[in-house]
Amino acid sequence: MESTNNPVESRRVYDVPPSDVYAEFMTTGWAPSPLEGIIQDLVIPYCFARRTKLSEAFIGLRILIPSGNSKVRSNDTDYRFRPHSAFVYYTGVQGEEVTSDAVLVMEPNGQGHDSILYIQPRSTRDTSAFYNDRKYGELWVGRRYTTEEASTRFGIEVRKVEDLESLLKDGTPAVALNGIDSLIDSTVKKNPRGGELENFVSVARLIKDEYEIDQLQKSVDVTHRGFNDAIRALPAAVVTPRGERVIEAAFYGRARVEGNELGYDTISAAGSHACILHWTRNDGGVMNGDLLLLDAGVELDSYYTADITRTLPINGKFSPAQRSLYMLVYEAQKAGFAAIRAGVDFLEINKACHRVLAQGLVDMGVLTISAEESLRPEVGLHKRWTLHGVSHMLGLDVHDCAQARKDQYTNAKLEAGMVLTVEPGLYIQPDDELFAPEYRGIGIRIEDDVLVTETGCFNLSENMPRHPDEIEAWMASLG
Numbered sequence: 142m143e144s145t146n147n148p149v150e151s152r153r154v155y156d157v158p159p160s161d162v163y164a165e166f167m168t169t170g171w172a173p174s175p176l177e178g179i180i181q182d183l184v185i186p187y188c189f190a191r192r193t194k195l196s197e198a199f200i201g202l203r204i205l206i207p208s209g210n211s212k213v214r215s216n217d218t219d220y221r222f223r224p225h226s227a228f229v230y231y232t233g234v235q236g237e238e239v240t241s242d243a244v245l246v247m248e249p250n251g252q253g254h255d256s257i258l259y260i261q262p263r264s265t266r267d268t269s270a271f272y273n274d275r276k277y278g279e280l281w282v283g284r285r286y287t288t289e290e291a292s293t294r295f296g297i298e299v300r301k302v303e304d305l306e307s308l309l310k311d312g313t314p315a316v317a318l319n320g321i322d323s324l325i326d327s328t329v330k331k332n333p334r335g336g337e338l339e340n341f342v343s344v345a346r347l348i349k350d351e352y353e354i355d356q357l358q359k360s361v362d363v364t365h366r367g368f369n370d371a372i373r374a375l376p377a378a379v380v381t382p383r384g385e386r387v388i389e390a391a392f393y394g395r396a397r398v399e400g401n402e403l404g405y406d407t408i409s410a411a412g413s414h415a416c417i418l419h420w421t422r423n424d425g426g427v428m429n430g431d432l433l434l435l436d437a438g439v440e441l442d443s444y445y446t447a448d449i450t451r452t453l454p455i456n457g458k459f460s461p462a463q464r465s466l467y468m469l470v471y472e473a474q475k476a477g478f479a480a481i482r483a484g485v486d487f488l489e490i491n492k493a494c495h496r497v498l499a500q501g502l503v504d505m506g507v508l509t510i511s512a513e514e515s516l517r518p519e520v521g522l523h524k525r526w527t528l529h530g531v532s533h534m535l536g537l538d539v540h541d542c543a544q545a546r547k548d549q550y551t552n553a554k555l556e557a558g559m560v561l562t563v564e565p566g567l568y569i570q571p572d573d574e575l576f577a578p579e580y581r582g583i584g585i586r587i588e589d590d591v592l593v594t595e596t597g598c599f600n601l602s603e604n605m606p607r608h609p610d611e612i613e614a615w616m617a618s619l620g
Contacts, residue, residue, distance in 0.1 A: 153217060164269055171266040176290050184233040184443065185296045187352045191345065192231055196247060196254040198341055203315035204247035204254065205329065206231055206342070207322035211241040211276070221402065225321050226537035227342040229444045232258060232295060236401050236442035240277060240285065242302055244322065249313070258295060259302040262288045318342070343544035346536050348558035353536060354592060356445035357560055360400070361590055361601045363439040364447040367395035368605065371409075371435055372619045375427065375455060378411075384427030385409040388435060396439045404438035404446025405539045411455065415584025416568040418528060429456040432463055434584055438539060448539050448562050449602055450588030457616045459609050462579040466567055467609050470585045473497040473565040474607070477531055481591060481598040483557045487532070487550065492516075494531045494565040499523040507575045531565045535590055555593045560601070564588030 159167075195204065208224035222241045224234060232245050240261050247254035261277050263285045264270035272280040279285070291299040309315070309328045316332040317325050318339060332338075349357070374391035378384030389409040396403050410420040411427040415434035427433060433455050438447040452467065454460075459467060473494040480493035499515045502508035502523050508515060515523045534541040534550070541560075542550060566586035569576050587607055591598040606615040 159269075159273070167269065167272055168267050174284075176284075176286070179290055179293045181294060181296050182233055182235055184235075184352050187350055188231055188233040189296065192247065192254070192256055194345065195231065195341065199247075199316055199334070199338065200253070201249050201314070202332070202334070203249060203313045204245075204338070205309075205315055205317035205325055206245040206247075207318060207325055208234075208239060208243040208245075209241060209321045210323055217275075223402070223444075225318065226346075226444065226541075227318060229537055230342065230346060232297070234295070238286070238294070239291075242322070242324075244302065244305055244325065246305070246308070255298070257298045257300055258291065259300050259305045260286070260288070260291055261302050262286060262291065262299075339544045340546065340549075343542045344549050347534065347542050347545065347549070348556055349536065349560050349592075350558075353445065354558075354560065356441060356443045357447065357535065357590065357592075358601050360404075360439055360441050360445050360447040361449065362604075363395065363399045363441070364437065364449050365602070365605050366399070367392040367437060367439055368435065368449070368451060369619055370395050371437075372453065372616055375433070375453075375616075378427040379429060379455065382426060383424050385411050385414070385423040385425045385433075388427065388433065389423045392435070392437045399441075400439040401442045401444065402440045404440040404448065408434065408436035408450075410434040410436075410584065413571040413582035413584070415452070415586075416570050416582065417584075418568070427455055430460070431455050432583060432585065434586055436586065436588065444537050446535070446537075446539050447590055447602070448535055448564075448588060449590065449605065450564060450586045451605065451607075451612070452585045452587065453612060453616065457620065458613060460579075462577075463583060463585075464609050466569070466580065466583055467585050467587075469498065469501040470565050470567050470587050471608060472501070473531075474563055474587050474589070477563040477565060478591065478598060478600065481555060481563075481593055483555055483593060483595045485555050487553055487555055490532045490561075490563060491530050494563070495523065495527060498527050498565060498567065502526060526567050526569060527565070528568055529566065532561050532563055535560050535562055557593055557595050559593040560590060561593070562588055562590055 206227050208228040211219040211222055214220045228245060243260045246257045271278050275281050288299040315329050316334045316338050317329050319326055319335055370391040371388045374387050378387035381387050389407045392407055406421040408420050409423040411425055411433045412431040414420045414425050433453045436450040438449060440446040476497045477490045477494040480489045499512035503512050508523055514520055564586055568584040569580045571582035573581055589600050589602040591600050606612050
């Protein structure tokens with residue numbers, strides 16, 4: 142059934158109220174317009190299996206997983222809506238199929254749970270909502286699924302979200318993801334197991350299934366094409382005062398054409414800006430002779446994102462100083478790859494990369510203690526130039542599985558099916574007098590996305606050049 146409610150219509154001061162004659166006229170003369178050929182996405186069987194495991198962990202409790210509410214950017218303008226990753230994981234929504242305020246409800250039934258998706262469905266033509274509701278109206282934001290269409294698409298019972306509040310007040314013990322949906326936060330009493338639910342839905346994503354691995358590979362492939370676009374934009378960037386944004390814009394175009402959005406704010410850092418880890422202002426110039434550190438990832442309609450970094454010589458050729466630092470980072474990343482296999486400590490990736498970086502800094506004469514001494518946790522002098530850890534989980538979030546405990550993640554063993562980054566870097570600040578002048582202001586990071594296997598790892602981004610010779614050839618081929 143389509144929505145027949147007539148929501149309270151917010152009016153802006155400059156809006157002209159419609160006349161009664163107009164309102165009556167707008168309810169007539171519309172042909173039926175059902176959506177034909179709706180099919181389930183390939184993810185739906187995986188979602189059913191995921192909900193089964195979730196059900197088994199919370200028997201007897203109503204489980205509430207909201208998509209989230211819209212967030213105001215300024216005044217009456219919202220940010221582009223992006224549903225909560227747990228909601229995506231358990232429902233399989235794609236792109237902008239489901240709006241804000243939707244909620245997955247798993248209702249206890251004695252043996253397990255019945256899953257019900259509450260959404261804001263399409264408004265019928267016999268109400269004013271379809272042309273007057275700026276948040277959900279079809280003539281304002283586009284067509285939505287009816288409840289029947291959504292049920293066909295997602296393989297789940299679907300109801301109107303306007304009916305949810307009365308359900309939540311019936312006294313059934315519930316556990317929810319809090320801080321995401323204002324209705325749930327104000328209506329549902331917090332359950333002591335709420336933290337357990339947050340942890341569960343995060344840990345569940347540590348090991349990727351076949352669908353997820355396929356989506357991550359596709360995201361990496363689109364991201365590769367975005368890097369191609371960025372390289373092609375370098376000549377325009379060089380002659381533009383804020384050339385970093387030319388690069389950012391080129392990559393963003395690919396993200397919108399082939400994906401849903403960016404997986405995170407693009408870091409387009411030229412020259413010494415590459416020494417600032419999260420340089421997202423991207424308002425600097427791009428100069429021949431400098432390096433460009435580009436850290437970017439495309440989020441697909443499935444919401445899976447890549448996370449790739451390449452450091453590129455803006456004029457197409459590395460200088461001797463740039464190449465020497467780049468090769469040190471390159472060798473460190475190779476050591477990180479070699480450390481990965483099921484059963485190895487997660488932190489061993491970081492240790493392997495930093496052993497190479499620390500020894501390289503010793504060999505250059507800037508680290509005046511031994512690598513072994515610097516690598517001791519209570520010393521760590523090499524971190525002046527390495528600054529960060531080298532790996533994190535990747536998936537629906539760029540920093541995936543963030544609610545997992547340390548004993549489940551950073552202090553745990555790697556398992557086959559995990560997807561993570563390997564991203565060592567060296568950052569020589571422009572005012573660092575411990576380095577010779579030709580090295581100052583150089584920042585280098587190389588980041589790839591890898592799948593852990595029983596015997597090693599598979600680099601999902603292996604087709605993206607990494608060695609400096611390959612980088613130069615890549616750039617020349619796109620010039």
